[in-house]
Amino acid sequence: MPLRLRPITRADHLAFIAARPSASHMQLPSWGDVKPDWRAESLGWFDEEGALVGVGLVLYRPLPKVKKYLAYMPEGPVIDWYSSDLGERWLEPMLAYLKQQGAFSVKMGPPVVVRRWSADAVKAAIADPAARRLRDAEATSYEPRAFDVADRLRRTGWQQTEPGGEDGFAAGQPRYVFQVPLSGRSLEEVHRGLNQQWRRNIKKAEKAGVEVVRGGYDDLPAFYGLYTETAERDRFIPRPLTYFQRMWTALTAEDPDRMRLYLARHEGDTLAAATMLAVGEHVWYSYGASTARKREVQPSNAMQWRMMADAHELGAAVYDLRGITDTLEDSDHLLGLLRFKVGTGGQAAEYLGEWDFPLNRLLHKALDLYMARR
Template sequence: MSLRLQAITREEHLAFIRTRPSVSHMQVPSWGDVKPDWRAESLGWFDERGQLAGAGLVLLRPLPKVKRYLAYLPEGPVIDWHAADLAERWLAPMLAYLKSRGAFSVKTGPPVVARRWSADAVKEAIADPTARRLADVAATTYEPGAEEVAERLRRMGWRRTEPGGEEGFAAGQPRYVFQVPFAGRSVEDIHRGLNQQWRRNIKKAEKAGVKVVRGGHDDLPAFYELYAETAERDRFIPRPLPYFQRMWTALTAEDPDRMRLYLAHHDGEVLAAATMLTVGTHVWYSYGASTSRKREVQPNNAIQWRMMTDAHELGAAVYDFRGITDTLEESNHLLGLLRFKAGAGGEAVEYLGEWDFPLNRLLHKALGLYMSRR
């Protein structure tokens, strides 16, 4: 029997999230306030007893000139993805509801892990001249049930998003991330798990007098200055400063610890800055920024170690470095970032990726072509 799906209040949504150990920061009600170009709505799945059994934040993006929407549930919704009746009980009511709201296509990101590679396995893969992509390297562990979830989605008519391709709207959330498990580990255990370079750099930063402090809304321009420099250096398009100010205001209003800002100072100069997000026992390193100056004092390792120890103090079960490249080619400028994250001693994690369901095939295809040509 399918569940009843309806819009719920932010308060109901937040109360449900508090009952879960881990929910993506993109599935909390305040995330909708960060995205003003989208209309946000909290959805609730109710069981036969009228109890809230699942929830999701859907973002609705209007198509120019017509009252039709792309419906997007980033890294969600929070439902029982491993249910044998996933399609009929959970997803069919969602598609019917969103179609009634004018959605022509639905994009979702199941928070389902498929494979994991240990830090050592990643290191070996990078060193192997024959390895081209992480996806082609044997995983350390395969998560049971992940392939069944993917198969259920395919049978229902969902298609995995290919970033930039005709089937996908654009590169969405990362399919590959790097995480350090904290559950049941002391700070000393976590420190021992860092590679030698990380431990050396943390000590070097301490000796050099690098001081990592927590900042607030007024420190966002200092963060942004470094972030803009980082964007130019690493060849990506930066988000504007108001995005981060809006993010701070929205997330901290919902929970004072939802978003934190850290700055690494040395001799009166800010050398690095980073934002940290927390939902339940999951902590993310969200955005990082640094200058090319004084790299020898290792502000990036210092700021990460402070964030990791603070995350541990908050009761984190996992510290999430977010996206990594799947490409192992030396020519890829993102490989250095993978090496840096792998040095923290955790594991590379592959999720099932994002999936599209075209409710109106013509509009879905038209938008896919438009996005691929941008």
């Protein structure tokens, strides 16, 4: 039988997530406060006995001039994705409810890993002229159940989409990420897993006197100065300072240790900074920034190592360095960032990506044309 779905309180939503090993930070009630251009709602799935068995944060974005919405569940919802009756029991009640709320299209990001590549496999792929994309390289491991999930989604009318940007209607989260497993490993073992260059750079930073400290709300402008410099250098559009201030306020109000800020300093000069998020056993390196000054003292390696060590101390099962390019060609300016992350000795992971369900095909098509022209 289909589960019952209805709005739930923030407290019930948060309590459900707190009882699990982890969930994406984008499925927390507080994430809705970070996105004021979207209307947020917490939804809950209830079984026949009335027990809460799944939750989701849905963000509604209005279509210009029409009272219709794109309904978006980033890296969610938090449900049993491997259920044999995923469509009928879990997703059909969700689609029916969202249609009632005026949604013309639904976008979601199943938190389901399809395959993984070890650091050695990624390095080999980068060196292989025949491998133009990560998916061209043989994966180290596969999750067979993920392919079953994809089949169930396609059979019930869901369409897999290419990644977009997080802003506006072009909602999208990274399909490929890089993660360092921490579970069952001592910090010494994690350190030994770093490549030689990383270990050398950490030692060099220590000898040079680089100091990595935790900052607070008042240090966000210092982070932001480095972030805008990074945006210009790496060719992306920076978010405003108010976004990070809102993020800090919203997430730390929910849990004082949900978001951290780290700064790497040398002789009083802040050279690198990064934000870190934690939900249960999953820790994310969220936003990073650095200056081109004094690169020889290796502030970024020192800062990342401190963050990994703190994640390990928190009992995290994984330290997630978030998105990576899956393009392996030298012309891709993001290849250097991939090489940097590979040096941690972790693994690349491919998620199922994001999926759309057009509830109103005409409006969904109109949105596609609008985004293509923009």
